[in-house]
Amino acid sequence: MVRANGAVSLRELARVVQTSEVTVRRDVRALEAEGLLDRRHGGAVLPGGFTRESGFPQKSHLATAEKTAIADLAAGLVEEGEAIVVGAGTTTQELARRLARVPGLTVVTNSLLVAQALAHANRVEVVMTGGTLRGSNYALVGSGAEQSLQGLRVSRAFLSGSGLTAERGLSTSNMLSASVDRALVQAAAEVVVLADHTKLGTDTMFQTVPTDLITRLVTDEPPPHDDRAATELQALADQGVQIAVTGANGNSGGEPGPAARRAPLPGPRRGHVPLRSAGLGEQSAGSDRGRVADLRRR
Secondary structure, eight states: BBBTSSSSHHHHHHHHHTOOOHHHHHHHHHHHHHSSOOTTTTEOOOOOOOOOOOHHHHTTTTHHHHHHHHHHHHHTTOOOOOOEEEEESSHHHHHHHHHTTTTEEEESSSSSHHHHHHOOOTTTEEEEOOOOOTTTOOOOOOOOHHHHHHTTTTEEEEOOOOOEEEEEEEEEHHHHHHHHHHHHTEEEEEEEEEEGGGTOOOSEEEEEGGGOOOEEEEEEEETTTHHHHHHHHHHHHHHHOOEEEGGGGGGGGSOOOOOHHHHHHOOOTTTOOOHHHHSSSOOOOOOOOTOOOOOOEE
């Protein structure tokens, strides 16, 4: 079976080559070591992830429990009265549903799905960019979207993407989406990336946020056998990214799982305001409650 992310399941590979899954798993590991393919949870895909981007219907059914837990954890970073930007994606859509309960919030977004999730929220103002609608992910892209973000300044940006590596940072498969995401980053004092473990170690075509601009990563705990995701978490932490990991089995708010313990939480890099702790037991150097970023447009 070929999955929505282009991966072929180990069971299907075993059926095609008429051997056991144990043998296929061993061979897949050997091929990965040679750079000929990338392993995924229960399957494999061509290396690098430089493939056609999946549409929203396919993405919405992938890692749903993980995305829910990530959204729960990320929502705890947002304070009453803040002004933020939220990019397009299924994980950021889950975040938006939780932000509807934060009073006095201003959310700037290029995502119709994010705007829809907040449309009936009391005391939440939604500001949409201009641009051209990209139907595959219900996002506004193009020069109109980018120009509408010029002169904007908010406290933080919440972004997702197709892949995340310590070497290149966050990336996506679509050039127009990447360009708008870069404009969203320029408008924010801090950048929070939301990415489930399946995106860790995956590098796609267009870079959106280099690693040195990522303030914090909110992710889920990788499965025990996913050494690549755990290694990538450690590499990101070594480069100064603060790692917030949901609890074991996708539950947020509990004790940190093994992945959280493997990924040390360094202090915020110079030039960034510390974020409030969310589920990892850490304390920031100072509270940012009540801080509201001005929205200024040229």
